[in-house]
Amino acid sequence: MIPVQGVQNQTIAVLGLGRSGRATAEALAAGGANVIVWDDGADTRGAAEAQGLHLADLTQEKSWEGVSALITSPGIPHLYPRPHPAIAMALKLGVPVDNDIGLFFRSFATRDWDSFDTMPRVVAITGSNGKSTTTALIHHILQQSGRPTQMGGNIGTGVLSLEPAQDAEVVVLELSSYQTDLARALTPDVAVFTNLSPDHLDRHGGPGGYFAAKRRLFAEGGPDRAIIGVDEVEGQYLANQLSQGPTDDRVIRISSGQKLESSGWTVFARKGFLAEWRKGRQVASIDLRGITGLPGAHNHQNACAAYAATRALGLAPREIEAAFHSFSGLPHRSQTVAEINGIRWVNDSKATNVDAAAKALQAFDRIRWIAGGLGKDGGIAALAPDLGKVVKAYLIGHSARDFALELGQTPYEIAETMEQAVAHAHAEAQAGETVLLAPAAASFDQYPNFEKRGEHFTALVEALKT
Structure with missing residues (x-):
């Protein structure tokens, strides 16, 4: 567990008691907060009360006395199509609203890091399709290379249920638009945007709001490296916004299906081959056709994203290629x-x-x-x-x-x-x-x-x- 920092003796409200909500309540308590909780489900509330959690009906103004912040679970609407009544109450009273992702980014670094030889790093992946496979593939490559690593977020373990970082560890997070849209802190070292297709439009007020939620991971966080899928115009726009010019290799453009010719840093897959280009010349190539765990063009885009992310972390091309071959894929996804x-x-x-x-x-x-x-x-x-x-x-x-x-x-x-x-x-x-x-x-x-x-x-x- 990662105890939340900066909440000592504060009263913090938690809305939603699913996996992330329960973990958030526990991490807040570990950080010294006085935690009150609420969930719309009567059975869920009963289970929370049996576990010793303090219930308070957050749809009622009387429950908000002394509350410093509201932490909401990602599935609960906070803006569109309309705010949940408890969130509407927080907005009315001026109480800051955040989520577990925001708490993670403000609590991950600790004084223990002063003794580390190599600082831990966070890789965060968002996009419409391929997030889970890309996240799992990056995690797998790091494991195969012998790097300490954890995986969580929208896949596997909730972010606050992860263990405190070790020396040189890389935490790999899958983040949905629900998570990036609200987090008050977003500071990954490497951020990945896979692609964009229409999804969750009612929750984000249309395609512009959906893209804006994804974009926050880059605009708010200012990652050291941004890996951007440019097969849609939104990705092209995002890469353009983040880059200072054609040779700016802080932005790595990726594609499945088109050759990316530029003087910067690109990774693309065509006809089953992945190629890495830097400063106008090819520096590596991988034959993806025989890799059982990554079939099809959509998985080749995932491979490009994972390759670029792990190259940005300093891994060698052949090290990455060997890990590709041992990747079995995620259950239920090709x-x-x-x-x-x-x-x-x-x-x-x-x-x-x-x-x-x-x-x-x-x-x-x-x-x-x-x-x-x-x-x-x-x-x-x-x-x-x-x-x-x-x-x-x-x-x-x-x-x-x-x-x-x-x-x-x-x-x-x-x-x-x-x-x-x-x-x-x-x-x-x-x-x-x-x-x-x-x-x-x-x-x-x-x-x-x-x-x-x-x-x-x-x-x-x-x-x-x-």
Whole structure:
């Protein structure tokens, strides 16, 4: 745990008692604060009270006497579409609102660092897609290189549940727009922007607000190095804003699909090869095509981001390349779970929408595609350009028949259940083909979440080995 600094004897309110909220309350108490808490859920409040936490209804003005700050969990709206009543009360009373990310950045450095030979560093990753894989890949590369490292934020461990830093440690944080939007302190040493596509627009008041929330990581924090994906105009704009000129290598531009020619520092992937260029000449190249844990152009962009971040930390290209080959990928994200009789089985249960499913379909050849679930508005018609490599589709769940109507000439069957889809794909697949779970739909018709759906697929595939 990282005790929060600068809160001794202050009364601090915590709104939301999920994973991050409970950890925040604990870290504040460890820093000497008097903590009061609130959650909209009666069961959650009961559990908090049983743990000895002091409840106070923060939607009522009488609860705010003497409160110095409100720390809110990331899922709670603070501005759009409208502030939560407790946050509205804080705004009315002039009480500062922050989140656990802000507390982390102001509390991470301690006097213990005076005895360190090498200062700890923080790498923070944001963007619309690829954040989790990029974060996990950077963490993996550091582990493989023997560097002390921790990973947290929006993935794995909450930031205040991390351990205090060791000498030369690198903390790798995935940060969502919900987290960057509100944090009052954002001071990473290296910051990464992967890409931008429309998401959470109601929460941010539109695409401009969404981009502004991501941009705060760079504008507020002033990282020593900024790694910026420039495949969208927002990334090009951000890189331009941060750079003092074409040769300013504090900004590393990255891309998947285009060659980046400049006199600065760039990392890009084209036709399966990653290239690093500095001062107008190539200094390193990596063949990504045979790396099982990073299939497809979207993962090649993740590889570029992780490569650039770890190069900025001083790692050598061959050290990074070796770690790429041992990276198994994140569960449920283009994860190869088995190769059986020359057939590759891939779990991309996280592909819950058309955009994510398209990236998965583009990553493989000769695909037997398991799709379906609780379909979203618009169906899968937008996937028509990506169906050319699909040998056959096996449709499951609530939207199976709706999806079938949008497949055109692509062969398919209504499999209904995951068990039937896996069994039929196993019986029909040929060596060299890939059986891909990329549902293009939510899981809630048959599973509580996409993780359980992916775990079920993986268990069924594992059973095929016996």
